[in-house]
Amino acid sequence: EGQLNKHKAVVSTQSTGGSQSAHGAGTQLTNLVLSRLSNSEPALLAKSISRSFLLSADNVHAVHPNYVSKHEGNFQPTINGGVAVKHNSNQRYATTAMGAAMVRELARRNNIPLQEVMVRNDSSCGSTIGPIISSKTAIRTVDLGCPQLSMHSIREMGGAKDPYYAVQLYKAFYEQFASIDAASSDENCDDDMFI
Numbered sequence: 784e785g786q787l788n789k790h791k792a793v794v795s796t797q798s799t800g801g802s803q804s805a806h807g808a809g810t811q812l813t814n815l816v817l818s819r820l821s822n823s824e825p826a827l828l829a830k831s832i833s834r835s836f837l838l839s840a841d842n843v844h845a846v847h848p849n850y851v852s853k854h855e856g857n858f859q860p861t862i863n864g865g866v867a868v869k870h871n872s873n874q875r876y877a878t879t880a881m882g883a884a885m886v887r888e889l890a891r892r893n894n895i896p897l898q899e900v901m902v903r904n905d906s907s908c909g910s911t912i913g914p915i916i917s918s919k920t921a922i923r924t925v926d927l928g929c930p931q932l933s934m935h936s937i938r939e940m941g942g943a944k945d946p947y948y949a950v951q952l953y954k955a956f957y958e959q960f961a962s963i964d965a966a967s968s969d970e971n972c973d974d975d976m977f978i
Contacts, residue, residue, distance in 0.1 A: 809915050817920070836885075836964065837924040838956060839877060839913030840949070842941065843867045843900050845930035858901035860930040863942035865896025866949050869911070869926040875902075877913035877924035881967070886925050886952075888963050893955045895948055898930070 817835075821827040846859035854860075860867035868883050869876040883899070890897040917924035929949055931941035 809919070811919075813916055813920050813922075832921055834964070835920075835922045836882070836960060837877075837913065837916060837922045838886075838953065839911050839916065839924055839926045840953070841911045841913075841926070841928045842931045842934060842939075843869055843928040844902075844934055845932050845941075847932060853902060855901040858899045860898040860900045862930050862932065862940070863944040864898050864930065865890075866927050866945065866952050867898040867900040867930050869928065870899060870901040874914065876911060876926035877917040878926050879923070882923055882925040885960075885963055885967060886927065886956075889955050889959060890952060892959065892963075893951065895951050895955065897952075900930075 817831060818828055821831050843860060844853075845862050846854050851859065858870065868878055868886055870878050870883070887897060889895075911926050913924045913926040916922065929941055929945035931939055933939050
C-alpha cells in the first residue's frame with residue numbers, strides 16, 4: 784500500500800535474430816536501466832525486479848487452414864479473435880502458468896478477448912525477445928501478440944480488430960496490473976481469483 788509503481792515501455796529495434804547486436808534484447812541495457820532507476824542499491828534493485836512484469840509483445844502465427852496440425856488442438860489462434868498468449872513446452876516463449884493466469888484475469892476484468900497459442904512440441908517454432916530478457920533479468924514475462932497469417936512474407940495479413948484489443952489490454956495492464964499482482968501474492972493464495 785502506498786507504493787509507487789513505475790511503468791516503462793521498451794521498444795527493441797532488433798528481434799531475436801539481432802538480439803546480440805548493440806541494440807538488441809540480449810544486451811545489458813535492461814539491467815543497466817533497472818540498476819540506474821534503483822540508484823544502484825542492490826536491495827532496491829532486487830525488490831524492483833521481484834515486482835516487475837514484462838509483456839513481450841510480438842505477433843503470433845494464426846492457425847493456417849493448410850497447416851492446422853502445426854498447432855495443438857485447443858490452442859489455435861484466429862485473426863480478429865483477440866490477443867494470443869504464447870506457450871511452448873520447449874521454452875521458446877517465456878510465458879509461465881502464473882503469468883498467463885494474471886494476463887487472463889486482466890483480460891477477464893476488462894472484457895477483452897484473449898486466445899492461447901501453442902505450437903506442438905514436436906514442431907519447431909521461432910522465439911521472441913521474452914526468453915532472452917527474462918533469462919538475463921529474472922523478470923516475470925508473458926509472450927503474447929496479435930495473430931497473423933504469412934508472417935515474414937512480402938504480404939503479411941492480420942485482423943483489424945486485434946490491434947484494438949491489444950491496445951486495450953496494454954492500457955489495462957498499465958492501469959490495473961499492480962492490483963492483480965498484489966491479489967496473487969502468497970498470503971492471498973486461498974483467493975478464488977485464479978480458479
